[in-house]
Each structure stands twice: as structure tokens, then as C-alpha cells.
Amino acid sequence: EVQMVESGGGLVNPGGSLRLSCEASGFTFSVYPMNWVRQAPGKGLEWVSSISSSGSSIYYADSVKGRFTISRDNTKNSLYLQMNSLRVEDTAVYYCARESRDGFHMDYWGQGTLATVSS
């Protein structure tokens, strides 16, 4: 069974940092591109970042470019999101999502982890 479990969320002050993790199981993690998608409380989905299976290709939404860094460790079946210079508007549930190998869509999602930026 495909499973992804996010962790690392919590409460942080504006300007602070958080590192989110996503541990995958039930599939060959190393051959799938992965994504982070977030959802602010009561709001819609927002794509944040994607990384290719090898980690060689990385893309970011303009809203997080220069502040967030996506990475992966295929030996640990894990995806990461380092979030620096956090702003109140970064408060959201962060989902990791597997990208299908046969098209550009996200076929499996984790349950999400909540990151709250507040003083």
C-alpha cells in the first residue's frame, strides 16, 4: 500500500525556520518525482515545489522561491522541505504528493502536517 507520512510541522515565529519531512513506503520511492502542496486554513490548494526522481531538477512557486528548499534522500525514502524566513502567510497544512510516472499529475497524497507561523 502506498503511504506517505509528513512530519515536522509546528509553531514558529515569523522569520524563523522549519524542516518538514515526508517518509514514503509501499512503492519504489527513488523512481518517482515528488511535490509539496500547501493549503492555508480555509483556503485552496497551492503547489509549492517539485523535485525529480534523482533530485537533479527542482522547481518552486514564486511565493517561496529563495526561502524554501526541497530535497530528497532516496536511501531513506524521504522527501524534505526546508522553510526559512517564514511569514505569517506561510501558515498552512503541507502535503507531500507523489507525481505519476505516466503524466503530470499527483496520484497519491500524504495526510499533511500543519505549520503555523505566528508571534
Place this chain on the structure above:
Amino acid sequence: QSALTQPASVSGSPGQSITISCSGTSSDVGGSKYVSWYQQHPGKAPKLMISDVSNRPSGVSNRFSGSKSGNTASLTISGLQAEDEADYYCNSYSSSSTYVFGTGTKVTVL
């Protein structure tokens, strides 16, 4: 990276059909084969319902169908059921190798 435009809400009675629109530009919806739709129930993770404009993943009811014309994609739910009440989001892979989601549509079953 502006969000795709969806109606805020759509409603219908059980058994009816409803259609949700998703309007973008030639840089995303209009120029992409990769438009997908996601269903999200309250407090749950999104679930893929349609990929590549009109492909239905295994396990998704055939009451869900997708299409595209120009810069606008559509999701149709036929034979509306109570369990279909949820939020729906379209998504497009864009020419800049990024994704963009729609603003989201709340479907209410009357």
C-alpha cells in the same frame, strides 16, 4: 502563476448532473495535455479523480468525466450522490514546468 478560475460553488439534487469549469490561459490549461482534477472532503487529503484532461484512474467512479475546450477545462459529475459533496480543484502543468491549481469549487448536494 495565477490560480486557475473556478466557480466558488455548484449545487445539484441527487441524480442530477453538474459541471465545474476551470479557466486558465494558453500557458497552462490551453497549452497543456496535463489537466487534472482532485476531490477533497473536509479534513482529508485531496484525491485524484481525473488526469490528463479526461482519464479516470482505476477505482474512480465512471460518473466523473473530464474535458477541455480552449483555455477552459471541465469536470462533470453525473448521477450526483451525497458522497460527492466535497471541494473540487483543477490543476494544470504549465509551460514553465510548474503546477497551478484552481481556486476550488464547493459542491453541495441538495
